[in-house]
Amino acid sequence: MLVIGYGNSIRGDDGVGVAAAEQLNETLLQNSPVRVLACQQLTPELASEISKAGRVIIIDAAKGETPGQITVNKIEPNNNSSAFTHELTPSALLACAQELYGKHPATFLVSVIGYSFDFSDELSPTLKQIMPEVLARVRELIDQQEE
Amino acid sequence: MRTIEIKPVTRIEGHAKITIELDEEGNVHDAHFHITQFRGFEKFCEGRPFYEMPSLMARICGICTISHMLASAKACETLMAVRVPETAIYLRRIANLAQMIQSHALSFFYLAAPDLLLGMDADPAKRNIYGLMKTNPEFVRDGVRLRQFGQEIIELLAGKRLHPTWIVPGGVTSPLSAGIRDRILTSLPEAFGIIQRTLNWYKTVVDNYREEIRTFATFPSLFMGLVTPAGELEHYHGRLRVVDPTGTVVEDQIDPTSYANYIGETVLPYSYLKAPYYKSRGYPEGIYRVGPLARLNIIDRTGTPRAEEEWVEYRALRRQANLSNFHNHYARLIEILYAIERIEQLLNNPEITSSHVRAHASPNNNEGIGVTEAPRGTLIHHYKINDDGLITWANLIVATGHNNLAMNHGVLQVAKHFIRGNHIQEGVLNRVEAVIRTFDPCLSCSTHALGQMPLDISLMDCQGRVLDRLKRD
Numbered sequence: 001m002l003v004i005g006y007g008n009s010i011r012g013d014d015g016v017g018v019a020a021a022e023q024l025n026e027t028l029l030q031n032s033p034v035r036v037l038a039c040q041q042l043t044p045e046l047a048s049e050i051s052k053a054g055r056v057i058i059i060d061a062a063k064g065e066t067p068g069q070i071t072v073n074k075i076e077p078n079n080n081s082s083a084f085t086h087e088l089t090p091s092a093l094l095a096c097a098q099e100l101y102g103k104h105p106a107t108f109l110v111s112v113i114g115y116s117f118d119f120s121d122e123l124s125p126t127l128k129q130i131m132p133e134v135l136a137r138v139r140e141l142i143d144q145q146e147e
Numbered sequence: 148m149r150t151i152e153i154k155p156v157t158r159i160e161g162h163a164k165i166t167i168e169l170d171e172e173g174n175v176h177d178a179h180f181h182i183t184q185f186r187g188f189e190k191f192c193e194g195r196p197f198y199e200m201p202s203l204m205a206r207i208c209g210i211c212t213i214s215h216m217l218a219s220a221k222a223c224e225t226l227m228a229v230r231v232p233e234t235a236i237y238l239r240r241i242a243n244l245a246q247m248i249q250s251h252a253l254s255f256f257y258l259a260a261p262d263l264l265l266g267m268d269a270d271p272a273k274r275n276i277y278g279l280m281k282t283n284p285e286f287v288r289d290g291v292r293l294r295q296f297g298q299e300i301i302e303l304l305a306g307k308r309l310h311p312t313w314i315v316p317g318g319v320t321s322p323l324s325a326g327i328r329d330r331i332l333t334s335l336p337e338a339f340g341i342i343q344r345t346l347n348w349y350k351t352v353v354d355n356y357r358e359e360i361r362t363f364a365t366f367p368s369l370f371m372g373l374v375t376p377a378g379e380l381e382h383y384h385g386r387l388r389v390v391d392p393t394g395t396v397v398e399d400q401i402d403p404t405s406y407a408n409y410i411g412e413t414v415l416p417y418s419y420l421k422a423p424y425y426k427s428r429g430y431p432e433g434i435y436r437v438g439p440l441a442r443l444n445i446i447d448r449t450g451t452p453r454a455e456e457e458w459v460e461y462r463a464l465r466r467q468a469n470l471s472n473f474h475n476h477y478a479r480l481i482e483i484l485y486a487i488e489r490i491e492q493l494l495n496n497p498e499i500t501s502s503h504v505r506a507h508a509s510p511n512n513n514e515g516i517g518v519t520e521a522p523r524g525t526l527i528h529h530y531k532i533n534d535d536g537l538i539t540w541a542n543l544i545v546a547t548g549h550n551n552l553a554m555n556h557g558v559l560q561v562a563k564h565f566i567r568g569n570h571i572q573e574g575v576l577n578r579v580e581a582v583i584r585t586f587d588p589c590l591s592c593s594t595h596a597l598g599q600m601p602l603d604i605s606l607m608d609c610q611g612r613v614l615d616r617l618k619r620d
Contacts, residue, residue, distance in 0.1 A: 039308075039309075040309060044257070044276065044287075044291055045291050045294055045295045045298065047291065048288075048291055048292070048295065079277050092277075095277075096277075096280060099277075099280035099281060099284060100280055100284050100287055100288050100291065101288075
């Protein structure tokens with residue numbers, strides 16, 4: 001099981017994925033089969049990590065009209081990234097894993113709608129308040145795997 | 148008169164555009180490489196405590212973080228007049244070399260290889276790393292693995308891959324354990340295998356790019372970089388050496404802290420990027436280049452056995468200094484091999500696990516300069532502080548800045564060669580971009596000139612008179 005939280009932690013709520021990953025990591029037992037990565041963006045190198053996992057959970061911030069809303073969706077490979085950068089979308093990362101390593105595990109995207117993406121190294125009060133629920137949803141997905 | 152704009156320039160680090168000016172017959176008259184982003188690090192660090200500088204300056208770039216931290220820490224150590232423990236220097240060297248591996252791998256495998264493997268005229272929608280995954284997955288896997296290899300070493304040493312706080316004025320914050328040393332040593336054979344395989348392949352195909360080699364920023368210029376006292380490759384300490392297009396040493400063993408005696412800086416009206424030049428030749432004749440091509444041009448030998456063999460073969464391409472920027476690709480591969488060898492040597496030093504990795508001191512000087520070789524070339528950090536240790540002035544000259552005049556010259560050369568009349572193929576425009584990519588410019592690092600507004604579009608006649616100008620407010 002691999003959990004990836006990503007985003008820019010100095011742009012306020014954009015860092016919710018990183019914050020969730022770090023908090024989750026602190027609660028895991030030392031011999032936990034769950035591996036947690038926190039990163040600023042998705043890069044092709046992560047395709048290798050993903051291809052070795054049985055299941056993947058990706059946590060990211062999203063824009064929307066209802067800050068704090070959490071959605072969980074199963075995602076499929078889709079190479080929709082810009083050719084201009086070395087940053088990937090979650091679906092494009094799965095496509096890379098499929099192209100390069102011949103497989104992609106079942107992957108769930110946990111999206112959390114942010115309130116503020118201004119310069120700040122803290123989450124907004126809205127997202128701080130919702131963080132236990134974000135972690136609970138991630139743990140549910142982890143437990144589904146263990147069952 | 149017609150102006151062609153390429154915006155944005157793709158597969159580089161940052162944001163830029165190129166304008167090409169045609170005369171009435173449709174022939175290329177002039178061309179410019181515009182840096183259209185602005186950062187301002189030199190100004191907003193003023194007032195900060197000097198010891199914050201390595202972590203603050205690391206934020207300039209997500210690719211060459213370690214180089215900025217090192218140049219910054221070295222400048223701070225001059226302020227402190229402190230002697231850094233030898234083991235800390237060894238560990239810093241390993242981190243810097245690991246960063247060079249991951250950066251060169253990114254440049255070669257992710258950014259340049261689509262042109263090399265799929266062709267300059269291939270469909271632009273497929274001429275990228277994703278296109279390569281379909282046609283050459285093994286090649287991309289090698290690139291991914293090599294980049295991971297460099298990133299993992301940085302993470303193992305410094306705690307995290309991006310913006311670690313491990314390098315501090317006076318040394319590093321934690322020593323290397325024997326377990327981590329052994330883990331890195333175990334991963335070296337795979338890295339050696341990948342780079343040797345890639346070099347062997349590249350040497351079989353390099354002749355396919357004769358036209359690009361002949362026209363991609365292939366012009367006489369000076370070359371500059373750090374060398375050891377024995378004239379070998381050096382990426383951490385060392386002294387500056389300048390060679391001319393014939394390979395003759397113009398200036399040698401320059402104390403890097405006296406850089407201002409040798410390098411002048413001017414501002415171009417169309418770019419946020421400053422334009423340094425070699426002072427004794429004046430502007431613009433003092434055009435020089437830094438980076439992998441320059442480093443392999445200025446040395447007498449590499450200093451490691453396997454890279455030395457490759458370098459001797461590479462130098463056989465041209466007895467004098469290698470003038471084609473296209474050969475930066477080849478030079479990067481040789482430097483990756485060198486870096487893996489040097490990392491192995493450093494890890495096998497018995498002192499590498501010493502716990503003495505940091506010295507402490509208060510500021511003892513009001514001015515400090517730190518110089519290293521970043522992946523893209525020579526990196527200079529220069530600070531002044533007041534008696535309270537607060538930064539009052541900072542000047543940075545980064546690799547992409549050193550190469551600014553050469554990049555403009557290269558764009559003009561390739562545009563003149565490939566563009567004829569009014570009919571312009573996409574592949575031709577890609578070649579104009581590709582010449583910039585050979586420099587692997589990092590625009591995030593290099594844009595901190597103040598007071599000049601960039602032009603979005605400039606229209607000029609053959610005498611250089613501005614006919615029209617569209618300018619941002």
